[in-house]
């Protein structure tokens with residue numbers, strides 16, 4: 001019998017070149033794994049069953065490559081995509097690792113750095129478009145401060161807005177048909193990053209010239225670093241029609257960005273997330289922006305990648321089981337029961353409705369008696385996840 005947790009193209013599981021290609025370098029230690037070429041990574045991803053591969057401009061083409069080298073690299077990458085059937089749904093720009101960006105890119109105090117960042121982003125967009133990417137991610141790696149003595153957040157907002165407006169026009173004028181997805185993170189590598197949460201990004205998007213072209217790319221670890229409920233952030237983005245992409249990984253609470261294998265730590269939160277994505281019919285990439293532990297060798301990196309996808313599919317099956325569980329559904333029906341008596345006040349406002357609602361006398365004590373069996377319901381979810389249901 002075929003493995004029912006086998007990834008298939010319709011699951012849209014993607015990884016960045018920088019994820020399975022991560023060499024285990026951290027702020028305290030050197031690389032522990034050999035670097036893989038982009039072509040090797042494409043083959044690795046095809047072997048484990050992924051659907052697509054994403055990249056930063058310089059994951060694929062080194063920053064100092066000549067145009068001849070760029071051409072050779074891109075054509076060998078294209079050949080690997082053809083050989084394996086993988087596609088490139090998303091691309092992005094590295095606007096943080098070079099020292100020129102140490103005070104930010106689009107929000108640097110230096111106008112020349114801001115102009116250089118814009119140039120680098122346009123070239124990155126060209127590269128993404130050439131490989132078929134339809135989503136372009138903006139993660140503001142260094143867009144922030146350690147001290148507010150030297151930068152006015154209003155200037156930073158204005159510069160960031162101008163940059164995105166410029167790039168939206170660039171996208172239109174070149175007919176690329178891309179959507180932009182903004183990725184929030186509260187801190188790291190800066191002390192404080194601007195627009196630190198998905199909610200903040202959503203507010204900012206409405207101030208752009210082309211808000212319809214711009215959405216968000218929420219990441220599990222980043223909302224959890226801020227102590228927030230990730231699924232709620234995703235739901236807000238979905239409700240606003242802005243869930244253009246998603247970065248799946250895991251994290252142990254508010255501390256450094258751990259980018260762990262999806263679902264390895266917060267299983268229950270991961271379950272509610274997968275259930276949400278499947279319930280609403282999210283059809284974008286399920287991108288694993290995670291990397292293997294520093295202790296992993298090359299074989300264990302494959303186990304990491306397989307694990308991300310397998311856990312997603314197991315949780316998807318659990319979401320089906322939640323939907324089919326008669327006890328769970330009976331409790332939910334009880335919790336949400338509605339005798340229809342309040343419909344006369346809901347919906348569109350009218351003075352009559354308002355007056356009638358103001359006059360109505362509610363039996364507060366009776367309302368407070370209604371049971372909310374969340375303990376029983378939650379225990380059923382736990383038992384479902386623990387495999388005894």
Ligand code: GCO
Nearest residue numbers: 092137138139219257259289
């Ligand atoms: C992080 C970020 C990055 C971005 C990536 C795309 O873990 O700090 O998530 O991985 O997603 O650089 O821009």
Ligand code: MN
Nearest residue numbers: 219221257259
């Ligand atoms: Mn991260």
Ligand code: MN
Nearest residue numbers: 183219247289
């Ligand atoms: Mn990310």
